[in-house]
Amino acid sequence: MKDLSLFLGCVIPNRYPGIEKATRLILDRLGIKWRELKEASCCPAPGIFRSFDKVTWLTIASRNIVLAEENNTDILTICNGCFSSLMDANNILKNDAVLRNEVNLHLKKINKEYKGTIEVRHIIEFLHKEIGAKNLNKLIEKPLEIRVAVHYGCHLLKPTKDRLLGSAECPVFFDDLVEATGAVSVPYEGKTSCCGAGGGVRSAMLETSFKMTEYKLDRMKKAGVDCIVEACPFCHLQYDGGQAELEKAGKTYNIPVVHYSQLLGLAFGYTSEEVGLHLNTVRNPEFESKIAQIQNKNIFVSRV
Amino acid sequence: MGNVLHFMISLKVLNTSIHIIPAMKNSEILTCFQCGTCTGSCPSGKYTSLNVRRIIKDSIKKDISDQLDLWMCTTCYNCQERCPRGIKVTDAILSLRAQAVKKGSILPAHRAVCKFLIEMGHAVPIDDIHITIREKIGLSEPETVRKYPQALKDVKTLLESCGFNELVK
Numbered sequence: 001m002k003d004l005s006l007f008l009g010c011v012i013p014n015r016y017p018g019i020e021k022a023t024r025l026i027l028d029r030l031g032i033k034w035r036e037l038k039e040a041s042c043c044p045a046p047g048i049f050r051s052f053d054k055v056t057w058l059t060i061a062s063r064n065i066v067l068a069e070e071n072n073t074d075i076l077t078i079c080n081g082c083f084s085s086l087m088d089a090n091n092i093l094k095n096d097a098v099l100r101n102e103v104n105l106h107l108k109k110i111n112k113e114y115k116g117t118i119e120v121r122h123i124i125e126f127l128h129k130e131i132g133a134k135n136l137n138k139l140i141e142k143p144l145e146i147r148v149a150v151h152y153g154c155h156l157l158k159p160t161k162d163r164l165l166g167s168a169e170c171p172v173f174f175d176d177l178v179e180a181t182g183a184v185s186v187p188y189e190g191k192t193s194c195c196g197a198g199g200g201v202r203s204a205m206l207e208t209s210f211k212m213t214e215y216k217l218d219r220m221k222k223a224g225v226d227c228i229v230e231a232c233p234f235c236h237l238q239y240d241g242g243q244a245e246l247e248k249a250g251k252t253y254n255i256p257v258v259h260y261s262q263l264l265g266l267a268f269g270y271t272s273e274e275v276g277l278h279l280n281t282v283r284n285p286e287f288e289s290k291i292a293q294i295q296n297k298n299i300f301v302s303r304v
Numbered sequence: 305m306g307n308v309l310h311f312m313i314s315l316k317v318l319n320t321s322i323h324i325i326p327a328m329k330n331s332e333i334l335t336c337f338q339c340g341t342c343t344g345s346c347p348s349g350k351y352t353s354l355n356v357r358r359i360i361k362d363s364i365k366k367d368i369s370d371q372l373d374l375w376m377c378t379t380c381y382n383c384q385e386r387c388p389r390g391i392k393v394t395d396a397i398l399s400l401r402a403q404a405v406k407k408g409s410i411l412p413a414h415r416a417v418c419k420f421l422i423e424m425g426h427a428v429p430i431d432d433i434h435i436t437i438r439e440k441i442g443l444s445e446p447e448t449v450r451k452y453p454q455a456l457k458d459v460k461t462l463l464e465s466c467g468f469n470e471l472v473k
Contacts, residue, residue, distance in 0.1 A: 008446055008447070008448060010426045010427050010428035010429070011428050013430065013438075013446035013448065014426065014428050014429060014430040014431070014434055014446070015428060015434060017434065017437055017438045017441060017443050018441065020443060020446075021441055021442070021443055036447040037447070038447045038451075038452065038455075039447075039448070039449060039451075039452045039455035040447075040448050040449065041421075041425040041426065041448065041449045041455070041456075041459045042421055042425060042426045042427045042428075044421060044427060045417075045427045046379065047378075047379060048414050048417050048418070048427065049418075049421070049427075050398060051379075051398050051401040051402060051405070052401070052402060052405045052410075052414075052418070052468075052471065052472065053402060053405065053466065053467075053468060053471055054398075054402065055466055056463065056466040056467075056468040056471075059462050059465075059466050060421075060459065060462060060463070063458065063459065063462060106462055106465045106466055107462070109461055109462070109465050110458040110461050110462060112458075154378070154379070154380040154381060154382075155379075155381075158380070158381035158382075158384070158385055159381055159384060159385070159394075160385060168381075168385055193347050193380075194347040194348075194378045194380040194382075196347070196348075196378060197378070198378040198379050198380060199375075199377050199378040199379035199380075200375060200411075200413075200414055200417075201348065201375070201376060201377070201378050203413045203414060203416075203417055204375055204411040204412075204413040204414055205375070205376065208348070208351060208352055208376060209378075211350075211351040211352075212347050212348065212350075212351065212378070215347070215350070215351075276441060279437060279441075
C-alpha cells in the first residue's frame with residue numbers, strides 16, 4: 001500500500017476547517033503516513049461539473065490525480081463528493097483509452113500526463129479496510145457513551161459496482177467504525193436516504209433541498225440521538241446549515257453534526273473545541289458538556 | 305412468440321421519433337418497461353415534480369432540455385441501483401443535463417458556481433471569515449491552488465482548453 005496524499009477539496013478547508021484539523025490529528029495519532037496534496041483544486045464537484053461536461057470534469061479531476069501520481073501516493077479523500085469525482089474519474093481514465101488520450105491532450109498543455117498508477121481512497125473505507133473496527137476500538141482512549149444517527153451519504157456507497165463496499169440498502173461498515181468509538185449507532189427510518197444537497201440541488205434549489213433534509217432530521221430526532229455522524233462536508237453543511245434554516249420556519253432540532261474525523265478525535269481525548277465542533281452553526285452546550293464529562297470521567301477511571 | 309413480440313416492438317420503435325443522444329447509447333434506456341421503481345426510490349420526487357420514470361419515457365420521444373425537473377435530481381443513484389433492467393438511470397440524467405447545458409439551459413446559481421471554478425479553482429472558494437477562523441484554530445492557508453498561482457494558472461489553462469469557459473459564458 002502506498003502512502004497517502006490528503007485531498008482537502010473545497011467545503012472542508014473553506015467552510016469547516018475544524019474537520020481538516022481533526023483529520024490531521026487523527027491521521028497522526030493513527031500513525032498513518034500522509035502528506036498534503038499541494039496545488040490541488042476543486043475535485044471538481046460531481047453534481048454540477050460532471051453534469052455539465054464530462055471531458056472538463058475528467059480533465060480537472062485528472063490533474064488532481066496526477067499530482068498524487070507525482071507524489072507516488074494514493075489520494076485520501078474526506079468528502080463523499082471528492083471521493084465520487086476522483087474515484088469515478090480514475091476508474092474511467094484507467095479503463096477508457098479514448099477518453100484517456102483526449103484528457104492527456106489537454107494535460108499536455110500544462111506538461112502533465114495521466115498514467116493511472118494510484119488509487120483514490122475515502123477515510124471511512126480506508127479505516128474499515130486497512131485498520132478495521134476491532135483494531136480501532138483497541139486504540140480508543142475515551143469510549144463515547146453517546147447515541148448516534150449515522151449518515152453514510154450517497155456517494156460513499158453508490159454506484160455499488162464501482163465502490164465495491166457491498167449493498168447500499170443496509171450497509172454496516174460505517175456503523176461498525178462509529179461503534180468502535182464506544183458510541184451506539186441508533187437505527188432510524190430512511191437511514192440511507194439522501195441529505196438533499198447533491199446534484200446541484202442545494203445550490204440552485206435550496207428550499208427543495210431542505211425538504212429532504214427535514215425528512216431525515218425528523219426521523220433522527222424521533223430516534224432520540226445525541227448527534228449525527230457523517231463523513232462528507234457537503235452532508236455536514238446540509239444538516240448543520242439546514243437546521244438553522246428550518247429553525248426560522250419554527251422547527252427546532254438542535255442536533256450537533258459531527259464528521260467521523262471529529263468523532264474519532266473526541267474518542268482519542270481531544271476536546272470538542274480541538275476538533276472544531278464549536279465552528280458548527282448548530283451549537284448544543286448539553287452535548288459538548290456531555291462529551292467533556294465522558295472524557296473527564298475516563299481520566300478519573302484510568303488514574304484510579 | 306418472442307420473435308413476434310420483438311418484431312412488434314421494433315416496429316413500434318421505428319414508428320416513434322427517437323431522440324437518444326449519443327452519450328446515452330449505452331444506457332440501455334430503450335429496455336425500460338416503465339415499472340416506476342426509479343420514481344418510487346427517488347428522495348427528491350417525494351417533494352418535487354421530478355418523476356424519473358417520466359423523464360426516461362419522455363427523453364426517448366422528445367427533447368427535454370428545457371425541463372427544470374432534470375435539475376431536481378440529487379444524483380443519489382437509488383434509481384440506478386434498483387432498476388430491475390439495470391438501466392444506468394442516473395448516468396442518463398447526467399447525459400440529459402449535459403445536452404441541456406449545450407443548448408444553453410443553465411440555472412443562474414449553477415453558472416455562478418462555474419464562475420467560481422474558472423476564477424478561483426474552487427467551487428466553494430474561501431472568504432475572509434474563514435481565513436480568520438483558520439488562523440484562530442492554528443491552520444495556515446490551505447495548500448490548494450489558492451496558495452500556488454502557477455497551479456491556478458494550470459487549472460485555468462485546462463478549463464480553457466476543454467472549452468468550458470465558452471460553454472458556460
